[in-house]
Amino acid sequence: MSVDQVHRFVFSGFGYRCRVVPNPAPRTEPVVVIGGAFQNMYSYRRLEGPWTEAATVVCVDLPGSGGADALPAAYGFDFLTDVLADLLDRLGLGRVNLYAVSYAVPVAYLLARRHPHHLARLALMGAAPIYPPEELKGLEAMAEALASGDAEGYARRSVRALMAPSGRPVRNRAAVTRLLARDMAAVEGDGFQRHHASTRRVIDWPGLPAGGLAGIPTLCFTGEHDTLTRPDLGRDVAARIEDSVFTLVRETDHLPALERHREVSELLLRFFTDQPLDTLDFLTPLERPSRAGFDVTVGAASGGH
Template sequence: MHRFVCGGFTYRCRVVENPAPLTQPVVVVGGAFQDMYSYRRLEGPWAAAATVISVDLQGSGGADELPGSYGFDFLSCALADLLDRLGLDRVNIFGASYGVPAVYGLAQERPERVARMALAGAAPIYPAAGLRALRAMVEGLEAGDTEVYARMSIAALLSPADRAVRNRAIATRLLSRDMGSVAAADIPRHIASTRRVIDWEGLRPGGIEGVPALCFTGEHDSLTLPDLGRAVAATISGSAFTQIREADHLILLERPREMSDLVARFFTDRPLHDLPYLTPLEHPSVPDLAVVG
């Protein structure tokens, strides 16, 4: 494990070395309530093809707390700092949900450093309904009521019960356990991360050129709706968009094997057509950053 300091705050990463890689290193940036171990059970296919670097950026996991006044541009700079410190010229980079703005910002500012980019649960800006749900989460936590926080997290991150979602009961149980057991010392971290999302003004204009990209979401995602993922893909020249069937925002918990396979295939230039767990690949070409919902 490595610890580095950028902008006065410490972040950390773990590196799984591959001595005979088939592709550029894979950098993994998880969601708001995840850490650098959250994707460990998915990384087998990734580690078979490349060195894998999982990151706790400032404000996440075991990194320093980051005040909510610091935005995602700061985290994009931290990612660039990571690549410099590890001596990585170009990488494959995966960003999920909260990690998307930081990863997108890196690719926008330093496209020459990104060989391929995969984004899960992306949105150009969060819709009004999603922001209301996130505010309810924060209000519960600010009141010190972790049971309310867990309940509001389930409402915000899981799709309605009438949607066909694989492993819904498991995802609900794990989310309820993790959010309902937040330690008092970690409450400020959770509040700051959620407020960073609430206060986010959306992706910067200008889009991205020269970075092969895949945007995907669960077909029943009710937070970062599929149309929002399409809108992000439309800002990236030549990108592809697809949906993982029978999943919502919590793909990691609901269809981990499929997510792992999809990202591994994309980072090693293998075909993505006709995979049974995906909707047909799309190639959005006209930016549409209208807020949905």
């Protein structure tokens, strides 16, 4: 069994880190994971077992996340993209399979535009071209609780913003609700500032840049009951990417990696190893939105900035 290797680097004065699980005989390019706003480089351990059997796996704490240095909200996703490019250059992995979750989607998208030579495949979970006003209200409520140091209020508002209403059928809802509420209520000390900066970074984000992506096989997906990055928003992002595949994980919301972690793990393994996805019964039918006529060289889709 490979032993995790933890690396720490500094970019423009901000420390960041990654955890590498090496595979000496991989079947595909390294899998690089950048998680959501409140996750860290250990958050995907429940999913990564099958990935480590096929590839070297790298899980990243960019500045502002996990055990990396705090990052003021004034530093946007452009800066985090530069940090990720710095990491990939330092590790010298060649092309990688990049999996980006929610908050990390703008980072991965910008990397694909600026440094496409780094990517073999791209998987985006919980993508949106921009957050509509209604969704921003939930994030603003979270930011207000953090600014006032109200951990219990932050936990309640996080559950409300990130999880589907109780009438929607969501797998393992009770367990995931307890886990999310517990983790958010545990924020203390400088954690309030760190979480507040990450939340403000999303709120102040101007949206994906105009134009699309080409030449990188891409999977876009989220939960079928996602109310934060709704399916139509993810479909919009997929329409910007040449030959992308879009699908939904049944009976999940914005947190499919918690609610159906085995299924999400299998989905990503299949995608990163070029296996068919259309036989997976936990997915909605595969869609290819970019074939509807969007010109990725023009970037005329709605929501571009």
